[in-house]
Amino acid sequence: MKESRYDYVIEHFAAGGDRYLGGENMLELLAFQVFKNNQRTMRELNIPFTLPAECVKFPGSETLINESQESYLNTKQLVEKLRPLWERHERYEEEFGKGMIRADLFDKAGRSKLNVELLIDQDEMEQLIEERIDKGIKNFFESLRRAFARSEHSKINKVNILLAGNSSKSPVVMNLFNKWIEREVQNTQNWGEMSSALFEILPPLGTEGAYLKQEERNRVVNRDIITAPTGKTGVAFGLVQSRKGGSIKVIDRDMVNGESKFKYFLGIRRKGKLKTMIDQEEEYNKWHLFIDASEEDFEIYYTSLPEASTNQLDIKQAQRKKLRIEHVDDSAFVYIRTISPNVIEYVVADEDSIISRNYLSEINKVELS
Structure with missing residues (x-):
């Protein structure tokens, strides 16, 4: 009866995301690759640039990469030059198919360098786009699989x-989703027996594809209303309407004993992969044996990417933190526990002292970000 005050009731079973998959992050990824491919020119003209999220330094990059104002301006300038390629503006292939673009950049002294010629491989850029989106969709289905595992x-x-x-x-998004759906409907291990109609993609609001879907459902569509929600603003409208007192009720099942879950998958490095020792489903304040205490330094790796649950995530995609213990003991271990969505604690103990809470070291707290 209480639900009668709402237009819709939504049950939230799980949360998972790829924080660097947005369009601007994609453009920064492309810009970095172009700078890297033109590093000789960058050195000759003394032009710096930034290191975007997920990108890794390359040999000799220490003289090119920094966080100066000039670096940010250069990255921004190149991002705007590459935007037509990412957004597939009309006749973009004519511009990028020539193998060279020009951009106005700045050297480390702040002097303007006009019409700097930069080599660009359109095929390489489009492959980077496809690979990065494919990675995001892979994590989407892994997160969805985990949500299914907790439901009927x-x-x-x-x-x-x-x-x-x-x-x-982007048509790349739709094409890759269709590819993954075709693959997933055949994966009975993840989903059980299902029909190919289980998954349906709903295009972004405000697009012709979305209007056609709405008309299929006998919804009245007016393509001329400029204030109607779009693929961008629709999310904001949804958040507003699902607030307390709004017209949409959200029942949150993504909790552990009434608290938000731990945000990360945490583990160690094994043969270039992240081996998860503690995942997002673990309850708080429960000690987990992590590693032996035979050396004072050890490393933890963590990520929010759902692929980490498979133990096949490339270690380069995880964040690393170096930690130290004050009590080295060949017969003891380092134990770790989660205490909040982004905070862990670790301690040195043996099998008996971890139970009796008579630890061999002080408890250390670490915040992850």
């Missing part, structure tokens, strides 16, 4: 995938 499969007969954000308008 028999009650799920439809999964609507709602695309949002300007970048989701």
Whole structure:
């Protein structure tokens, strides 16, 4: 009866995301690759640039990469030059198919360098885009699989995938989603027996594809209303309407004993992969044996990417933190526990003292970000 005050009731089973998949991050990734491919020119002209998230330094990059104002301006300038390629503006292939673009950049002294010629490989850029989006969709399905594992499969007969954000308008997104759906419907280990109609992609609001979907559902569509929600603003409207007192009720099942879950998958490095020791489903304040205490220094790796649950995530995609213990003991271990969404504690103990709480060292607290 309480639900009668709402237009919709939504049950939230899990949260997972790829924080660097947005369009601007994609453009910075492309810009970095162009700078890297033109590093000789960058050195000759003394032009610096930034290191975007997920990108890694390369040999000799220490003289080129910094966080100066000039570096940010150069990255921004090149991002705007590459935007037509990412957004597939009309006749973009003519501009980028020539193999060279020009950009106005700045050297380390702040002097303007006009019409700097930069070599660019359009095929390489489009491959980077496809690989990065493919990685994001892979993590989406892994997160969805984990959500299914905590629900009753028999009650799920439809999964609507709602695309949002300007970048989701890219045809690459739709093509890759269709590829992954075709693959997933054959994966009975993850989903059980299902029909190919289980998944349906709903295009971003405001696009012709979205209007056609709405008309299929006998919704009245007016393409001329400029204030109607779009793929970008629709998310904001949804958040406003699902606030307390709003017209949408959200029942949050993504909790552990009434608290928000731990945000990360945490583990160690094994043969270039992240081996997860503690995942997002673990309850708080429970000690986990992590590593032996035979040396004073050890490392933890962590990420929010759902692929980490498979133990196949490339270690380069995880963040690393070096930690130190004050009590070295060949017969003891380092134990770790989560205490909040982004905070862990670690301590040195043996099998008996971890139970009796008579630890061999002080408890150390670490905040992850």
